Amino acid sequence: MPTGQDLTAQMQTIPILPNSLAIWGLGQMGVAIKGPDATLVIDPCLSDVVRHQAGEWWTRAYHPPVAPETLTTIDYYLISHEHLDHLDPLTVAPVAKASPGAKFVVTGWCLEGMNGADVAEYRLIVPPALETVSLPGTSAKLTAIPSAHYAKEHDAHKGYRWFGYLIEWNGVTFYHSGDTIIYPGYVEVLRGLPTADVAMIPVNGRDWYREADVGAIGNLLPQEAARLARDAGWGLVIAGHNDLFPNNAIPFGQIADAFAQHAPRQPYKFLQPGELLYYIH
Numbered sequence: 001m002p003t004g005q006d007l008t009a010q011m012q013t014i015p016i017l018p019n020s021l022a023i024w025g026l027g028q029m030g031v032a033i034k035g036p037d038a039t040l041v042i043d044p045c046l047s048d049v050v051r052h053q054a055g056e057w058w059t060r061a062y063h064p065p066v067a068p069e070t071l072t073t074i075d076y077y078l079i080s081h082e083h084l085d086h087l088d089p090l091t092v093a094p095v096a097k098a099s100p101g102a103k104f105v106v107t108g109w110c111l112e113g114m115n116g117a118d119v120a121e122y123r124l125i126v127p128p129a130l131e132t133v134s135l136p137g138t139s140a141k142l143t144a145i146p147s148a149h150y151a152k153e154h155d156a157h158k159g160y161r162w163f164g165y166l167i168e169w170n171g172v173t174f175y176h177s178g179d180t181i182i183y184p185g186y187v188e189v190l191r192g193l194p195t196a197d198v199a200m201i202p203v204n205g206r207d208w209y210r211e212a213d214v215g216a217i218g219n220l221l222p223q224e225a226a227r228l229a230r231d232a233g234w235g236l237v238i239a240g241h242n243d244l245f246p247n248n249a250i251p252f253g254q255i256a257d258a259f260a261q262h263a264p265r266q267p268y269k270f271l272q273p274g275e276l277l278y279y280i281h
Contacts, residue, residue: 001274003065010276011039012073019171019281021198025271026065028085028244029202031176035169038138040076042165042176044068045244047090054084057214061246065274068094076135078105080178081149081162082113083217085244092117105135105142105165108158129160130189132168140169143193147180149217166193171281175199175234179219179241181206182228190232198279199234200271201225202241205250216248222258230263236279237268 002010007024011034014022022034030044046064068091077095079087087110096102096119105125106114114124127133127144134141146152147162154160164177175196180186203225206218219241220228229237242249252270259268271277 001065001272001276003274004067005070007066007274008070008072014276014278016170017280021170021172021174021279023174023198023271023277023279025238025273025275025277027062027273029080029176029178029200029240031200031238031271032071033167033169033174035138035140038075038135038140039073040078040135040140040167041071041074041095042078043080043086043178044077044091044095045085045088047088049088049090050084050245054214057247058245060244062244062273069098071095072098074099074102075138076105077102078165078176079107079110080147080164080176081107082110083179086178087113087117089113089117092119096123103136105144107161107163108155109161111158126159127163129163138169140167142167145175145177145189145193147178148183148186149179149219150181152183166196168194172279173197177201179217181218181220182224187228187231195233195235197235197281198238198277199229199232199236200238200240201228203239203250203255204242204248205254210248214247218248222250222255223262225255226259226262226266229259229266229268235267237266238271238277239268240271243270243273 024032050058143166145164146160202219210216
C-alpha cells in the first residue's frame with residue numbers, strides 16, 4: 001500500500017470513472033474520497049495529539065499513512081464531532097494551510113476547536129441536520145444525519161453534537177456515521193434516506209472499564225453493527241474505529257463472527273491505513 005508522497009500522488013492522479021468513487025483509509029474513522037470534481041477527507045487523525053493531551057493509554061498503533069502538510073489538493077474537510085481523534089488540530093491546521101481553498105464542514109460544537117486551529121470563519125460550513133445540500137463547486141450532495149455518542153445531544157445554539165454524513169456523488173452513495181451507537185429512530189431515519197452503497201461505521205465496542213479508566217466513549221458492538229447493516233440494507237460496510245489505539249479496540253475476529261452470525265451475506269471490509277478501495281456501482 002502506498003504511504004507518504006506515494007499516497008498523495010495516487011490521490012492526485014487516479015482517474016475517476018462514471019459511477020465510482022476512490023476511497024482511501026487513513027486510520028481510525030479517517031478516509032479520503034475522490035470523485036470526478038473534488039477530493040474530500042473525513043475525520044483524519046494524522047498526528048499523536050490524543051496521546052499528547054490525554055496520556056500514554058492513547059499511544060498510536062502505527063504512524064500516519066500521510067503527513068497532513070502534503071495534502072495540497074483537498075476541497076472539503078468534513079468533521080463529525082469535536083473529539084481529538086476526529087477534530088485533530090494538528091491535522092486541521094496543516095491541511096488548511098496546504099489546501100488554502102478547502103472548506104470545512106463541521107458541527108456547531110466544533111467551531112471553538114476550529115478557531116483554535118486557526119481556520120477562518122468564512123471557510124466553515126455547519127450543515128442543517130437532515131436537509132440535503134450541495135457542496136459548492138462539486139456535483140456532490142451531502143446530508144448531515146444526527147448520531148449518538150452515547151446520546152443524541154442537541155443544543156439550541158450549537159445544534160446536534162454528533163453528525164454522520166451521507167454523500168451522494170457520481171452515482172455512488174457513501175455514508176460515514178461518525179462515532180455512534182444505535183438510538184431510537186436511527187434505523188428509520190436511515191431507511192428514509194438513499195441507501196448507502198458503502199457505509200463506514202465504528203465497531204470497537206464499549207465497556208464500563210474503558211469508560212471508567214480513561215473516559216473512553218465506545219461505539220457499536222459487533223452484533224449491533226451486523227444487524228444495523230442488514231436492517232439499513234447497506235451494500236459494503238467498512239468497519240472502522242478499531243485500529244488506531246490498541247487499548248480502545250476489540251479483536252477483529254469478534255466482528256467477523258458477528259457478521260457470520262447475524263448478517264452472513266453482508267459484504268464488509270477492514271480498510272487499512274493507506275489502502276485504496278475503488279468502488280464502482
